[in-house]
Amino acid sequence: MERPVGVPQRNRDGINMSRVVVLGLGYIGLPTAATLALHGWEVHGVDVRAELVESLKQGNVPVRERDLSAIVRDALGGGDLQVSTKPENGDYFVLCVPTPLKDRQADLSYLRKASATVAGVLRRGNTVIVESTVPPGTTTQIVRPILEKSGLAAGKDFHLAYCPERVMPGSILREIVENDRIIGGFDPESAEEAASIYRSFVRGKLFLTDATTAEFVKLVENAYRDVNVAFANEIAKLAEVHGVDVWEVISLANHHPRVRVLQPGPGVGGHCIAVDPWFLLTQDVKGSLIPAARAVNDGQPKQVVQRTLEIVHGISRPKVAAFGVAYKGEADDIRESPAIEIIERLEGHGITVAAYDPLVPNDRYPTQSLEETIGDADCILILASHREFHYMDASPLSKRVRHRLLFDTKNCVDHRKWTRAGFTVHVLGRAAPIAPPG
Numbered sequence: 001m002e003r004p005v006g007v008p009q010r011n012r013d014g015i016n017m018s019r020v021v022v023l024g025l026g027y028i029g030l031p032t033a034a035t036l037a038l039h040g041w042e043v044h045g046v047d048v049r050a051e052l053v054e055s056l057k058q059g060n061v062p063v064r065e066r067d068l069s070a071i072v073r074d075a076l077g078g079g080d081l082q083v084s085t086k087p088e089n090g091d092y093f094v095l096c097v098p099t100p101l102k103d104r105q106a107d108l109s110y111l112r113k114a115s116a117t118v119a120g121v122l123r124r125g126n127t128v129i130v131e132s133t134v135p136p137g138t139t140t141q142i143v144r145p146i147l148e149k150s151g152l153a154a155g156k157d158f159h160l161a162y163c164p165e166r167v168m169p170g171s172i173l174r175e176i177v178e179n180d181r182i183i184g185g186f187d188p189e190s191a192e193e194a195a196s197i198y199r200s201f202v203r204g205k206l207f208l209t210d211a212t213t214a215e216f217v218k219l220v221e222n223a224y225r226d227v228n229v230a231f232a233n234e235i236a237k238l239a240e241v242h243g244v245d246v247w248e249v250i251s252l253a254n255h256h257p258r259v260r261v262l263q264p265g266p267g268v269g270g271h272c273i274a275v276d277p278w279f280l281l282t283q284d285v286k287g288s289l290i291p292a293a294r295a296v297n298d299g300q301p302k303q304v305v306q307r308t309l310e311i312v313h314g315i316s317r318p319k320v321a322a323f324g325v326a327y328k329g330e331a332d333d334i335r336e337s338p339a340i341e342i343i344e345r346l347e348g349h350g351i352t353v354a355a356y357d358p359l360v361p362n363d364r365y366p367t368q369s370l371e372e373t374i375g376d377a378d379c380i381l382i383l384a385s386h387r388e389f390h391y392m393d394a395s396p397l398s399k400r401v402r403h404r405l406l407f408d409t410k411n412c413v414d415h416r417k418w419t420r421a422g423f424t425v426h427v428l429g430r431a432a433p434i435a436p437p438g
């Protein structure tokens with residue numbers, strides 16, 4: 001096969017640096033495009049959302065991720081990164097479009113559209129890499145035929161590979177460089193060709209395999225985490241029944257050299273762990289453990305609501321102050337957030353709920369100031385382990401609330417500090433509340 005078109009340049013490691021087109025400028029695509037630009041590639045970022053492209057051109061970066069704004073602005077300012085709603089020719093195409101869940105199945109409509117767009121500009125010698133999370137077989141059975149409508153054949157005229165993203169929101173720019181990567185080729189040459197792009201910026205190891213195995217590996221990683229969080233949530237329920245503190249139990253159990261129990265919480269949110277395990281299942285193999293884990297984790301918000309109702313029982317017209325609407329601590333993302341389900345369910349029970357989140361912008365979810373949220377509240381309900389909650393001074397808050405009740409579903413604040421301020425502290429996974437001294 002011919003080498004990629006364009007003007008091949010070499011970086012200091014002798015790697016061929018050409019033009020990369022990144023399709024989808026969201027949580028993964030934008031950091032990927034910025035990282036490639038930072039490592040000397042000529043990058044063209046494409047997104048169908050015209051307002052996003054315009055906003056990026058003005059230097060406004062809508063994805064809140066440590067250091068990302070500065071890197072994107074630098075890349076745009078220096079001309080290494082260009083953005084538009086339509087792709088032009090390139091040597092490499094990296095597809096980072098969303099693949100949401102619809103009726104417990106992957107909605108591949110964005111990926112199909114992006115593949116068709118690439119087919120329109122595909123040239124002999126190009127390399128197409130899918131990074132979006134997809135059911136096994138998608139790259140070869142769905143993306144490939146769409147690309148081949150160009151008249152070019154995968155493995156013969158162009159390279160095709162699947163390389164899943166593995167970054168943790170909050171540490172994306174560090175993990176994009178440090179994490180090991182799995183690169184699954186349509187054929188071995190495609191895997192090699194795709195590896196050349198990652199070799200330019202990844203400090204972790206690169207493991208080459210076939211495309212379907214790589215797709216499967218990605219799903220296994222997230223299903224593994226989901227099942228293990230479900231285990232933690234299940235033992236939290238059992239600990240309450242048996243009158244022990246699940247957090248102490250987990251900490252002690254984790255001193256065993258082969259035990260690593262995760263943390264219970266109000267539920268599993270985000271666009272990955274709560275979604276991807278379903279992509280592993282098929283019409284024929286519906287599984288038993290994976291759906292059971294999903295049911296346990298999806299059931300957590302209801303458990304939290306039940307316990308909150310018990311805590312505020314007997315208080316007339318109770319008000320709950322929800323701390324954290326993000327899907328997890330230190331995130332500003334509310335996709336599939338269990339906190340939102342909890343707030344809505346509490347409201348469904350006639351409880352007044354005010355929400356405070358120092359990270360989630362108001363245009364994403366209507367939150368209030370800390371003062372408004374706690375004013376006349378009867379129970380502070382912690383739903384995300386934001387660092388700010390850990391350092392919060394409980395004494396001034398104790399003067400603003402109506403009842404001094406705290407329910408910590410993440411075990412993330414200093415309970416002694418809160419009891420000293422007069423609060424009775426309830427903790428998920430521990431039946432007995434912690435009373436204030438004296």
Ligand code: SAJ
Pocket residue numbers: 133165166167168169221222225229262263264265266267268269270271272273327328329
């Ligand atoms: N959670 C718990 N207890 C835990 C860990 C997590 O309740 O011990 C909850 C969180 O609060 C959150 C949800 O699970 O609601 C998911 O959070 P997470 O931190 O486990 O994962 P994500 O969704 O932010 O990122 C995951 C990561 N996958 C794995 O760790 C295997 C990340 O590396 C992936 O790149 C990402 O999914 C993705 O995009 O697929």
